[in-house]
């Protein structure tokens with residue numbers, strides 16, 4: 364049963380798991396959302412399920428399936444893994460009547476605190492895969508990348524850099540789309556161009572270009588603490604920076620350009636007084652995952668996904 368006992372027990376458990384996790388917010392039931400619950404002995408589980416849909420022309424559609432069923436989870440009692448297992452079975456029943464079978468534009472997703480590992484086996488058994496991570500880097504964390512390439516110059520991007528910036532971002536999206544989160548659809552180039560132009564037309568765009576002998580090789584895009592209201596609630600910190608993307612052109616990779624851009628980004632965030640920096644990366648990306656952990660990040664939330672949400676009836 365979902366009641367205050369589940370919410371309180373869940374909050375108490377989470378508080379011991381990771382000091383950088385925020386206190387869980389109470390569920391807000393409304394609109395199309397539904398409350399699910401399960402009990403296994405003294406263990407209770409509660410879930411809030413919601414569904415959001417986007418058109419392919421929405422900038423946010425690049426990062427996800429067009430229809431997303433999401434479950435927020437609270438687990439309390441002695442056996443949280445069994446609680447999650449029972450809750451996932453309830454969710455499967457719920458999705459069975461809602462989601463189109465075999466539709467890869469319809470995904471079931473849930474975020475779990477990365478260090479709350481209870482229930483990982485059950486998620487895999489229900490057909491979910493750990494696809495993305497929201498990683499966190501507390502300010503002043505040591506980094507251990509290679510030495511930066513001598514001669515790399517990092518400068519603000521200007522509207523004249525639009526075509527370079529679009530090419531770098533497209534290269535990144537194409538590479539990252541292999542790993543399950545990012546979805547390339549017709550029109551992606553127009554969406555990226557519009558987004559980057561919006562950034563570049565600002566007086567001091569938080570888009571930085573790395574160049575060597577005048578040749579642009581890489582780019583990092585940042586969101587300063589006053590722009591991160593959409594994600595700030597995911598971490599126990601007051602000033603939160605967000606690193607939107609970092610791309611190095613294929614020919615220049617593994618030579619310290621990414622490290623130089625990341626070091627620059629962290630300096631910009633330090634100057635803005637950020638307590639932590641967050642970023643998303645794809646778990647299976649063999650370049651970004653080791654890169655970010657060498658730069659002082661670590662997992663905070665793990666995004667699990669089943670896509671299609673329903674494979675067969």
Ligand SMILES: CC(C)(COP(=O)(O)OP(=O)(O)OC[C@H]1O[C@@H](n2cnc3c(N)ncnc32)[C@H](O)[C@@H]1OP(=O)(O)O)[C@@H](O)C(=O)NCCC(=O)NCCS
Pocket residue numbers: 507508509510534535538539608609610611612615616617618619620621622623643644645648650651654657
């Ligand atoms: C991820 C990415 C930005 C990294 O940029 P990069 O310029 O290649 O990174 P760097 O050269 O600064 O750092 C990577 C190197 O540091 C090395 N390294 C890591 N820790 C190190 C340490 N302690 N000491 C020395 N070297 C170290 C790595 O081994 C790697 O070299 P290798 O590939 O030869 O093994 C780039 O590979 C890229 O654009 N990838 C495709 C797009 C992408 O995935 N972007 C990230 C999306 S979140």
